[in-house]
Amino acid sequence: MFLDERGKPVAAPQTTSELPAPETAPYDPMDWEDCPACAEAQDQCRYHRGFAAGMEYQRDLIITVLTDHAAIDQLQQRHGELKTKAAHAHPGR
Template identity: 65%
Template sequence: MTNGTTHLTRLRTRMLATAYCNADLWTQRTAFLTDQAVAALAHRDPAAAEDLAAQQLAPEFLHDTQILGAAVEAGIDTSTWPERREKIQAYAREAAGLDPHFDPATEAHRLWASLRSHYPQIAAALADNLSGLPESWREDLFTPARPTLKNIPGPETAPYDPTDWEDCEACGEAQDQCRFHRGFFAGQEYQSDLVKTLLTDGVAIEHVQERHAELERLHAQTTTAPDRDEPAAAL
């Protein structure tokens, strides 16, 4: 305890803050109803409520015997619980190997609807910015002018350990490929398809060569242009 605040007050503060601030409906309801149960206990037995709050704020690892013992005492049939837990754990282990189901059009629609709802001014500015892009925006944005390792954008912010491909904690939390590994594999597939296209399609090769030459010219003009802020040299 700090500043005379009881464990019960600290616990109720956390639960009610969770119920108020969390965006998940079930988390909100669980936190609020748990707070109401603790409050009811505090009215009947303040000492028991304070002890329960102290245990909650300093949690220890729960053993199966504790959980199953409490279930048996409550008269709950736990015969199917081991099988259910094994299925859940097996799904979590196999989830990292599942192919991601990702629809860019659906995700873009969701992001735009959320942005327009919560940040309409930013959505309007973004729409103005996108409407002003040239017809070659796809090549300009997603084709590097100089294909080197330094200027190729990464797939996403790296998770805890980006080198751990087999047991990524971020993938386990998402029960799917995390955004980093999903973006990495999507980039590999894109590069593979691009190479195959360039090897078999002469028109695509010519188009890429033209765009590369154009970007090189623009880059050269940018690097050789004089600084307007500098005064002109005296003749």
């Protein structure tokens, strides 16, 4: 049974293009050169494509935090709040 994003049943895919991609896992997740799943996809496999997208997202967040003054202010404020909360939760630290 297939479910939508809300967990409700939906019709099964009718064509091969609607089916999920192969789940071939790479033998070595850090080996982008000889990944069997990448070879099968003739491009980056879903694992490596997702890994790269996650790294790009983190890079963008870090760049924003380092260059956006409003983000820097919010981050410093939140850091202070967490530090105060931790001090109240663990007196004497």
